[in-house]
Amino acid sequence: MSGPAMPKANAETLRNRADIVADMRIIVPGEGVVDTANEMRAFESDGLTAYRQMPLVVVLPETTAQVSRILKYCHERNIRVVPRGSGTSLSGGALPLEDAVLLVMSRFNRILDIDFANRAVVAQPGVTNLGITHAVEHEGFYYAPDPSSQIACSIGGNVAENSGGVHCLKYGLTANNVLGIEMVLINGDVVRLGGKHLDAEGYDLLGLMTGSEGLLGVVTEVTVRILQKPETARALLIGFPSSEEAGLCVAEIIGAGIIPGGMEMMDGPAIRAAEDFVHAGYPLDVEALLIVELDGPQAEVDHLIERVETIAKRNGATTSRASTSDEERAVFWAGRKAAFPAAGRISPDYYCMDGTIPRKALPRVLAGMRALSEKYGLRVANVFHAGDGNLHPLILYDANKPGELENAEAFGADILRLCVEVGGVLTGEHGVGVEKRDLMPEMFTEADLNQQIRVKCAFDPNHLLNPGKVFPQLHRCAELGRMHIHRGQVPFPDLERF
């Protein structure tokens, strides 16, 4: 795939490559600089494998001081930098650039402080999401956000992408679970935001940094909130003749004041693909399947399981099973968790989308998707974080058939346009990256995007950090700085004034 157009490479940087590599070796001695094509190949793409690009050079620093020196060096010489964590981004957030240093944070892999009294862990950004939970689970604690890549994805990458997961309706996204960070700005300044205390002093720069996709600064330390694990969890597996009924059931559960730990929906094609693959015991004669997981104290979970079952029956559920053991609960989840590889079994390739919609628009969006599926001649299977409206349509295609990949991408773009049309958004948790960059104007006006770019200008006025991501066009900061002045009369002379 050619991929979306990236910023034109800086010829001077390309010319100076040998000097830059030598200087990087001075800043990061030992094994921390990778510059041969063979070794760099491992870094040429991230989780969005359709796009590939060799970087200028790969640098793996170990200390904040090294990161600061690298960024300052690049800033002074106008060299671009692409930060990378574990490289699991599904939107191409860590896609290298030909003329950019690829700054890989994987050697920042230590947990620095475990503080149970303050329910906080301080970790270096290369520690994996699950690594944090592993470090504290002996005391019954865990880190709540659980993106499906949690075994591999890094906590620094989670901050960059504001990662979610199946439990975020109840426990929040990364932004709600990060207490503080240390970061390095492109000019080499090291800045600390937050800490073990709550709320920022001054502007909420931590809020702006979370989900900024590596365009504002490089995170070198993260402080997260840890929680005590719920005493127990039980899941319900509920089948419906249609997604409309399943959607009404979800609305009524929430209307009853119940916020499940997780609430997932699968449509007919996804159910059948998953059941064929893992034999989780899913009913095959239903068109929508809900997994509702309730967690908390035993007394609460048992109480709510009954209430949810009653609501499900009232909304036309044709099958309903409650897990009676952790093993059974794991089996309920096995099919959902294997939905992506299951799609991989029934189709040579699949393309995963990530829009979010107001839940009530689900029937309309599913109907729209069926129509689009016919138009493009491609099948689609749907898994859906039903509690928060985050859709993951899987478009099935065969990249070996000429034109089919482009067709799948056009189909995906139409699905996202449909999400925006019903009041939703382009991406719920995978990020904009390069993948959805050119769709941003579907959701934002030029003025909206300019104000976001102005935030970028406050952090990185020369657009050296991760250019070509998020924004379809990065206007020069000097251009955006001009003021449009409207001089004239006091507005509304007839308004009441005091």
Add this chain to the structure above:
Amino acid sequence: MTDFTPSNAEEVLEIVQWTVGEEEPIEIVGHGSKRSIGHAVQAAHTLDLSRLAGITLYEPEELVLSARAGTPLAEIEAELARNRQEFAFEPMDYAPLLGREAGRGTIGGLLSANLAGPRRIKSGAARDHVLGVHAVSGRGEGFKSGGRVVKNVTGYDLSKGLAGAWGTLAVTTDVTFKVLPAAETETTLCISGLDDAEAAAAMAMAMGSSAEVSAAAHLPEGVVGRFLEGGLQNGAQTVLRVEGFGPSVDYRIDLLFHLLKSYGAVSTIDVDQSRLLWREIRDCKPFADGTTAPVWRVSVAPSQGHLLVDAFRRAAGANTFYDWQGGLVWMRMEADPEAEVLRKLIAHFGGGHATLVRAPETVKAGTPVFEPQPPALAALSARLKEQFDPKNLLNPGRMAFT
């Protein structure tokens, strides 16, 4: 000197554009319930948003509510209560502490001040629940950010950027918030007679348990009589709130009782009194005394709060109580605020911040109300301000960057 009172977003845009054209700074106000927080604004004109009011969208089963910035918070909370929902971040009402009428304040002011309450330790602050905004920057340009769905990572989260900015970056015209079901019931567990250090240990144990405690406060002897009209027992009280469905609350209170009974005499406060008590803690009732004596709101790591207070008391007289598991320290000073001493100690005890939320104007004139920032962070914040409001026209001076 003009008092603009727009009733729609287009008028706000036009007024800010006039401000930009004439280089005439404006003070942005809703109900003015928090107007005395921060430094005095240097502006001859005011932009009064109280007529830019009304709930524009509320879908309880979608957990979402949108309103114009000047909508009274009381109106929104009443509407939510009718559907047994609420803002989970439990926004405090500063007005009584500041000598103003209780129950005022707008939704725009709530966001600008990034309000929170005792449930902050479990459910976050306004910043954690805002989903989207429409606003006008100090450049006179309208923009929107975010949306109306709870899971959204499309573009930068400017809504969070406006939370806690005290109106110095942009004028918010419309906001969208996530709302959540209100708890069916609640009970508060009360441990009597702990000193500050013992209370910190007890609260840490409770918060680290699976009892899902939604608020933890320590009320030392010096303030305890001012809650529930003197209805609490004598001596310091350490209070822990458990909320949820009836059977679950009973179960978890029992769990806490067994976990904490070795700390001291344990009793419970039932739902109505519990609700009242936490409202009083939320609104800093003991220090809402009709004076302007300096009051600090300090945020530090929970385990450090009592150590900070102990050290600070060697330098200055202060009456104190703790929320947020000990990490939110409210301090009413007997005399001067002693800002430098306090801020040095905060740095010594692992960092955090202190805001002088109440003090006579003469005292505030010589004291940074908000926590001063290290040079690199201050420079970054100033650059952000420059991008949003390059001519320093919106609430100039309030956060004292100038």
